[in-house]
Amino acid sequence: MFKNNLHHIYAWLLLSPALILMGTFTHIPSILTLISSFFSTGTKKFPSKFVGIENYEMIFDDPIFLEAVINNIWYAIATIVPSIILAILMALIVDSKLSGRVLVRMAYFTPTILPMIAVSNIWLFFYTPEIGLMDQIATNLGFNSQNWLGDKDTVLNCIILITIWKEAGFFMIFYLAALQNIPPELKEAAFLEGSSKFYFFRRITFPLLMPITLFVLINATLNSFKLVDHLFILTKGGPDNASNLILYYIYETAFSFLDSSYAATLTIFLLFALAIISIVQFMFFDKRTHYR
Amino acid sequence: MSFIELMNVSKFWGDVRAVEKLNIKIEEGEFVVLLGPSGCGKSTTLRLIAGLENVSSGGIFIGGKNVNNIDPSSRNISMVFQSYALFPHLNVEENIIFGLKVRKVKKGDRQVKLKNVAEKVGLSNLLKRKPAELSGGQRQRVALARAIISENPICLMDEPLSNLDAKLRHQMRSEIRSLQKELNITLIYVTHDQTEAMSMADKIVLLNEGEIVQQGRPKELYEKPENTFTAKFLGNPPMNLINLEVEREGNYIPIFEEKYFIKQKSDKKNILGIRPEDIEISKKGIKCTINDLDYQGSDVVLSLQLGNQEIYARIDSKKVEELDNQVYINWNNNNLHLFDFESGVRDVNQIWDAVDS
Numbered sequence: 001m002f003k004n005n006l007h008h009i010y011a012w013l014l015l016s017p018a019l020i021l022m023g024t025f026t027h028i029p030s031i032l033t034l035i036s037s038f039f040s041t042g043t044k045k046f047p048s049k050f051v052g053i054e055n056y057e058m059i060f061d062d063p064i065f066l067e068a069v070i071n072n073i074w075y076a077i078a079t080i081v082p083s084i085i086l087a088i089l090m091a092l093i094v095d096s097k098l099s100g101r102v103l104v105r106m107a108y109f110t111p112t113i114l115p116m117i118a119v120s121n122i123w124l125f126f127y128t129p130e131i132g133l134m135d136q137i138a139t140n141l142g143f144n145s146q147n148w149l150g151d152k153d154t155v156l157n158c159i160i161l162i163t164i165w166k167e168a169g170f171f172m173i174f175y176l177a178a179l180q181n182i183p184p185e186l187k188e189a190a191f192l193e194g195s196s197k198f199y200f201f202r203r204i205t206f207p208l209l210m211p212i213t214l215f216v217l218i219n220a221t222l223n224s225f226k227l228v229d230h231l232f233i234l235t236k237g238g239p240d241n242a243s244n245l246i247l248y249y250i251y252e253t254a255f256s257f258l259d260s261s262y263a264a265t266l267t268i269f270l271l272f273a274l275a276i277i278s279i280v281q282f283m284f285f286d287k288r289t290h291y292r
Numbered sequence: 293m294s295f296i297e298l299m300n301v302s303k304f305w306g307d308v309r310a311v312e313k314l315n316i317k318i319e320e321g322e323f324v325v326l327l328g329p330s331g332c333g334k335s336t337t338l339r340l341i342a343g344l345e346n347v348s349s350g351g352i353f354i355g356g357k358n359v360n361n362i363d364p365s366s367r368n369i370s371m372v373f374q375s376y377a378l379f380p381h382l383n384v385e386e387n388i389i390f391g392l393k394v395r396k397v398k399k400g401d402r403q404v405k406l407k408n409v410a411e412k413v414g415l416s417n418l419l420k421r422k423p424a425e426l427s428g429g430q431r432q433r434v435a436l437a438r439a440i441i442s443e444n445p446i447c448l449m450d451e452p453l454s455n456l457d458a459k460l461r462h463q464m465r466s467e468i469r470s471l472q473k474e475l476n477i478t479l480i481y482v483t484h485d486q487t488e489a490m491s492m493a494d495k496i497v498l499l500n501e502g503e504i505v506q507q508g509r510p511k512e513l514y515e516k517p518e519n520t521f522t523a524k525f526l527g528n529p530p531m532n533l534i535n536l537e538v539e540r541e542g543n544y545i546p547i548f549e550e551k552y553f554i555k556q557k558s559d560k561k562n563i564l565g566i567r568p569e570d571i572e573i574s575k576k577g578i579k580c581t582i583n584d585l586d587y588q589g590s591d592v593v594l595s596l597q598l599g600n601q602e603i604y605a606r607i608d609s610k611k612v613e614e615l616d617n618q619v620y621i622n623w624n625n626n627n628l629h630l631f632d633f634e635s636g637v638r639d640v641n642q643i644w645d646a647v648d649s
Contacts, residue, residue, distance in 0.1 A: 183375060183377065185373045185375055185377035186377050186379060188342075188344050188364075188371075188373070188377070189371065189373060189377040189438075190390070190394075191344075191363075191364055191365060192342065192344075192364045192365060192369065192370065192371050193365065193370075193390055193391030193394050193395075193442070194365035194366075194391065194394050194395055195365075195390075195391075195394045199394060203379075203390075204379055204381075207381045208380070208381060210381075290380060290381030290422075
């Protein structure tokens with residue numbers, strides 16, 4: 001009995017460093033967020049009090065949040081699909097017998113290792129009207145000068161382009177690793193049977209990459225709802241909330257409008273939405289995925 | 293012209309020679325084994341025939357046609373890989389009919405062929421399994437089925453049995469052999485295992501360091517090795533090669549102070565070859581001491597000290613008990629082989645008399 005207890009103590013001692021860190025920075029804040037979402041934001045005059053689900057009801061009457069959600073859904077779809085396709089294409093290119101492929105691999109991966117704030121500043125220059133790279137190309141091709149980040153119709157797509165540019169190289173690394181795990185004899189066996197390159201990709205390579213695609217898909221989805229850093233530098237959610245995304249809106253609510261309870265409510269809402277999306281993705285793709 | 297012919301085929305990777313000036317003729321329905329130690333170029337040769345690698349020079353002819361510039365898929369060849377190369381996410385059935393689907397064979401025909409082939413290799417009740425759910429032997433059968441369902445006249449196999457255990461290997465050997473005869477496939481088979489080569493092949497092509505050492509029927513290679521490499525490579529234990537010394541009187545086996553002369557016309561320095569099973573233990577002859585006994589059931593392999601050289605003798609295990617530590621060995625002169633000491637090439641013009649002392 002005594003020996004058994006000692007085992008328990010050892011176990012808890014070994015677990016404690018991770019437990020303390022996770023607790024302090026992840027689990028306790030999450031629970032506190034959940035609690036504060038049921039209270040009103042306290043001020044000097046009106047101290048915080050329990051309001052039940054009143055904060056949650058507010059979500060559905062909030063036009064800016066609705067716009068952020070719609071923006072974010074478009075942002076997610078328009079970044080994830082192209083960056084996965086690009087990532088697979090780039091991985092296939094740098095996996096082939098290409099001279100100087102190490103350089104190409106590095107080039108593809110560079111956007112991922114650059115700090116986002118610096119990258120955003122570079123892109124800010126690209127998008128600057130008149131003198132920016134985009135405008136110079138556009139005017140040389142005979143289009144009118146455009147305020148890329150100042151126009152409601154173009155601003156979100158400009159942000160999307162930056163994200164694709166950044167994420168595709170990162171996902172490529174995962175696909176490249178997976179491609180290099182596919183034994184070359186499979187390709188030889190298929191080609192001996194007369195399979196074309198495209199047929200081989202469709203029947204063999206792509207299905208074998210499914211575990212990676214699932215991983216990348218879940219990661220990319222989560223990332224797309226967690227974006228804030230570009231927005232600080234590039235648009236601050238504007239103009240007229242045209243590039244406002246959920247997490248940036250939560251940040252603004254909490255630290256600009258100082259309504260921490262409502263921000264907590266939005267956070268909980270986002271958390272649940274993401275959990276549900278991940279579970280659905282996982283269940284949908286898991287059946288279609290072959291794990292080695 | 294033969295069904296498959298390699299004419300002066302060479303393959304270089306930059307400056308590194310893989311194979312050089314190969315000349316091989318293969319008849320229709322023949323079972324040819326490419327045999328040799330690791331790195332001798334046998335797998336490269338197979339891949340050249342398959343078209344997975346391009347020749348550096350020379351020509352490969354199939355059915356009288358030069359196929360140097362023809363795609364692997366148009367060479368009417370199927371192949372079994374050492375690793376089996378099964379598609380891990382497809383079940384057995386999908387793996388087997390992969391090639392038929394590529395070539396857009398109708399579903400009805402596909403199913404008929406599948407049923408047929410699956411029965412032949414004994415996979416009928418495993419068709420829905422994934423490769424990971426199969427044993428090594430079953431995977432081997434899937435690879436085999438995939439190769440024969442295409443009904444290509446030529447099949448290439450790259451060490452197909454090397455991942456199986458000894459018992460299964462023995463069984464698969466005879467199954468592959470009977471399938472090949474039944475379907476009249478021209479089979480080119482790569483192995484480093486001489487037992488496999490001897491028991492399966494119609495013809496063995498023995499390679500070493502990218503060159504053909506000798507080719508012919510297994511019996512020819514075993515009984516008339518053209519050089520010391522063939523002599524050493526085949527047989528278990530391999531042929532004894534005894535270095536001879538030379539004097540004016542002829543070649544002799546040096547045994548410390550004594551000289552056992554071998555009567556022959558040559559006054560060149562030679563190597564004497566004799567198979568372990570051709571050495572007889574008798575009352576008189578050359579005196580040896582027994583160093584070691586290797587019991588192998590019906591036979592015993594003796595390692596004998598002959599002067600400063602060690603030789604092996606294979607004898608009936610029932611006779612071992614009578615032996616002393618000192619024995620006398622003898623042999624029939626018809627069973628002796630003589631090779632040139634410098635080049636290792638068989639000396640064909642020797643006339644033998646007797647062992648003298």
